Amino acid sequence: MNKGSVTVNIVAEGATPCFKENAFCLPALSCQLESSSLTCLVGPYRSQLRAYLKMLAGITKPELGKVEILGKNISRLDQLTWRKLRCQIGYLSGISPLLSTQNGLMNVMLPALYHANLSLGEATEKARTLLEDLNCHFDLTLFPALLSDFQRAQLALARALILDPEILILDLPFNYLGAKEREKMGLLLEKFKEHCAICMIGGLQYHHFLEHHANQIIFISEHKIFNFKGWQPFLQAQDNEIQDLLSVL
Secondary structure (H helix, E strand, O other): OEEOOEEEEEEEEEEEEOOOOOOOOOOOEEEEEEOOEEEEEEOOOHHHHHHHHHHHOOOOOEEEEEEEEOOEEHHHOOHHHHHHHHOOEEEEEOOOOOOOOOOHHHHHHHHHHHOOOOOHHHHHHHHHHHHHHOOOOOOOOOOHHHOOHHHHHHHHHHHHHOOOOOEEEEEOOOOOOOHHHHHHHHHHHHHHHHHOEEEEEOHHHHHHHHHHHOOEEEEEOOOOEEEEOOHHHHHOOOOHHHHHHHOOO
C-alpha cells in the first residue's frame, strides 16, 4: 500500500489478537508499519506482546478488527496465498534453533532452496554474499554446536533475510546474548533497516539501538495502548506503567 511516497507494509485497524491466556485484556491496536522503519512493541507482559507480534506477522488472525499485510487482509487469505505471503516476511526468534544436522552455510541456504527454487549454486552464492554483509568471518562448514552464541545469532539473522523479505519480525531475537554482543547485532540490523519494515519485541534490552533507529514505539498494557513516534517521546511519557518499565533500564 502506497501513501504518497511512503510504502505501508502492515496496517492494523482495531485489531485484537487471538490469545488463550484469558488473564489479560486485549485492547484494540491501530497502527501502520512503514517500509524502512523500525517499530518496537513494549510492555510489562511478554506473552501479551508476543500475541500482538504474531498477529502483525500474519502467523495468527485477529480475533476482532483487521490486519492487512502488504495489501492483503490476512483474515481472508486461503492457504496458498498465505504461504506465498509468508515468504515475504522474515521471522527471527531467540527460540528458533538452527538445524543441528546442517552446517552454518546450509542453514542459511535452505529457505532459498525450498521457497525460491534457486539452484544449489545460486543459493550458495546468495548466502555467501549475505553472510559477508553480516560479517560472518568464520568457518561456515562448522555445525551450530561448534559455533559461539554470537555466530549462531548471525546465521539465524542471515536465514531470516535470505529471501529478501519486505517485513522482518523479531521476537526476542538476541535475548541470550551479552550486552556488547546485542549492540553488535543492532549494528548489523542497521544495515538492513532501509530495505524492509522491522517489527520487534525485546528491544528494551538494547535501548541504544532503539534510541537511534526506532521510528515507532507501541506500548501495550493490560487495558491500554499508546503509540509514540520514536524513543524520546516514549521516554517523556507520564504514564505510571511506562515509567515503571523504564525504571529497570
